[in-house]
Amino acid sequence: MMHMKASLFCNPQYMASAPQDVWPLSGKYFDADVAVRSLQTTLAQFRLADEFGFDWATVAEHHYSPFSLSPNPMVLAGAVCQVVHRAKIAVLGPTIPILNPVRVAEELAMIDVMSGGRLVAGLMRGTANEYVTYNINPAESRDRFAEAVQLIRHCWTQPEPFGWAGQYYEYRTISIWPRPVQQPHPPIFMSAASPESGEFAARNRLGVGFAFTTVPHAKKAVAHYRACARATGWDPGADQVIYRALFHLADTDEQAFSDMATLPPRVSLTDQNKAVSEAARKSGYYGADVVGQTQRNSRRELGDRIELGQVIVGSPETALKQVRRIHGELGAGIIDFVVGVQLGERTMRSIELLGSKVLPRMRDL
Amino acid sequence: MTGESFKESFVEADGFRIRYVETGNGHPLICLHGGGGLRLAPAHDLLARDYRVIAFEMPGFGASPENRRSTSTEDLARSMNAAVSALRVERYSLMGTSFGSKVALWMAIQGPEPVDAVVLISPAAIRAQEGPVPTRVSPEEGARLLYAHPERQPKAPPPPPELVAKHAALTSRLLGPPRDAPFEARLRQLPHSVLALFGTADKVTPPEGAHLFREIIPNCHIMLVYDAAHAIDADRPEAVASIVGDFLARKDQFLVRNTSDLLHR
Secondary structure, eight states: OOOOEEEEEOOOOOOSOOOSSOSSOOGGGOOHHHHHHHHHHHHHHHHHHHHTTOSEEEEOOOOSSTTOSOSOHHHHHHHHHHHOSSSEEEEEEEEGGGSOHHHHHHHHHHHHHHTTSOEEEEEEOOOTTHHHHTTOOGGGHHHHHHHHHHHHHHHHHOSSOEEEEOSSOEEEEEOOSSOOSSSSOOOEEEEOOSHHHHHHHHHTTOEEEEOSOOHHHHHHHHHHHHHHHHHTTOOOOGGGEEEEEEEEEOSSHHHHHHHHTTSOOOOOTGGGSHHHHHHHHHHTTTOSOHHHHHHTTOOOOHHHHHHTTSEEEESHHHHHHHHHHHHHHHOOSEEEEEEOOOOTHHHHHHHHHIIIIIHHHHTTO | OTTTTOEEEEEEETTEEEEEEEEOOSSEEEEEOOTTOOOOOHHHHHHTTTSEEEEEEOTTSTTSOOOOSOOSHHHHHHHHHHHHHHTTOOSEEEEEETHHHHHHHHHHHHSOTTEEEEEEESOOSSOSSOOOOGGGSOHHHHHHHHOSOGGGSOOOOOOOHHHHHHHHHHHHHHSOOSSOHHHHHHHTTOOSOEEEEEETTOSSSOGGGHHHHHHHSTTEEEEEETTOOSOHHHHSHHHHHHHHHHHHHHGGGGGSOOSOOOOOO
């Protein structure tokens, strides 16, 4: 039986007080020393994760916000390759509809080479606010995504130079160097929170990930993905499903809860800007299930977030119970643990407890 | 309507009476159809804005008498070169689709001088392996092999079964094996710039086999046309006309973009 895997996602948050409810945030709040310390902390946490045997190290892309100092996850992954020597490097992921897909294929191939074949490639649509970043119409997000996924696969697998006559992208000749180490190409995951995405992932035989959602919502989405996959003649294993949740562990439940209470209520980056949020909704970005897609991420109290599986918090025993429940309900083979709060030594201790007390027992799930 | 501006004519060549349709002015583009017979697509109309498009119906296809004389695509190419000569077209480019790609390549091999460039659409000339053939399956399955979006194509009655059978018999007799060594040996000497287009959703001549053309033909450019099945010129006519038009105008230099991205001055 395949054992359950754990990924550590050290989101490089800006480690000083800055408004958490404004997007885009003004540069006047930026302090270079804090930014340097924040990214160094992230790399130190990844190093620790590798020592404790986490299976993957996750990086992601967000723009114009102290929520994450990683507008280009490829750059961060290049650094992570140098401190994480055993775990896979999970780039979950570039927001491909706003990027140059050939460049994405090249950079991911570089990471696969620099890590000796340890890349996990997440190809994402991102959140709606990201479309403002490079001035891309969110209404065209799904079509651009579908085309870019195919183009990236061809970049990795076509043995001879080729051109691309797409609907959104055109290149007269492509022949990437370096090429990926993993053949025919690195494993690909995408977000499948919406029914449309689940169908696409199933049709294209891709793995799926669920981030900043709830267990009940993800459960429905996984069932839909699996049904679509069976209809196209394949059966995704547990290793094809990633579930992402925030975590914070301490030696006691009391300590963990009191640490976690310092976390400001989360407002999604898109919802931090009313105009962006409303325009994105009107654009059709969320597909047919607008209510489900916009409400899964709405503001909630900590107790509710734990109940819904958005946050894993407590002592190792308590955390393990929460992990067991998520695993049991979803059949997810990989949990992507996001560092919940940046509290210096206490966050290092949280990673240590997850790695030493929870991780070994997850192997039997 | 597709092909409306094309005028029908006949030419006597090599003992055959060969039907062709033509329209447009400019550099001549000689088109050789696929195994399903002469089928004008919206891409032909678009190309005719800049080129003199001449599309032949090869002997044995359509309403022409059964062709028992041609023995191979090489042999058929000799007849088609005779037809082009009879039209007194002095310098031209060739565009071969699927089965017609092999005829077009043989025409270029046999008479290289007047040929400016060669375009191959979903070419069946070199095949990594035998794929499904649209003329040998049900009309519904055939439509799914030809078009990525059959529902977007104009409604038309399926061709009569006896015509489909006649085309299938002729193409399977003439096309030759997936890998044709004497043909490939000649291709390795081909002096022309070649552009080969493959649909990303094509199961008949899939994009996975595209690299073979590049490996065998000394100067071959591959373009993958997204969201197109075997009938690329019907699924993505604007894309085909734009790429082919630019290639015919600039040959190998079509690699370098010459249109502007300037938003406002």
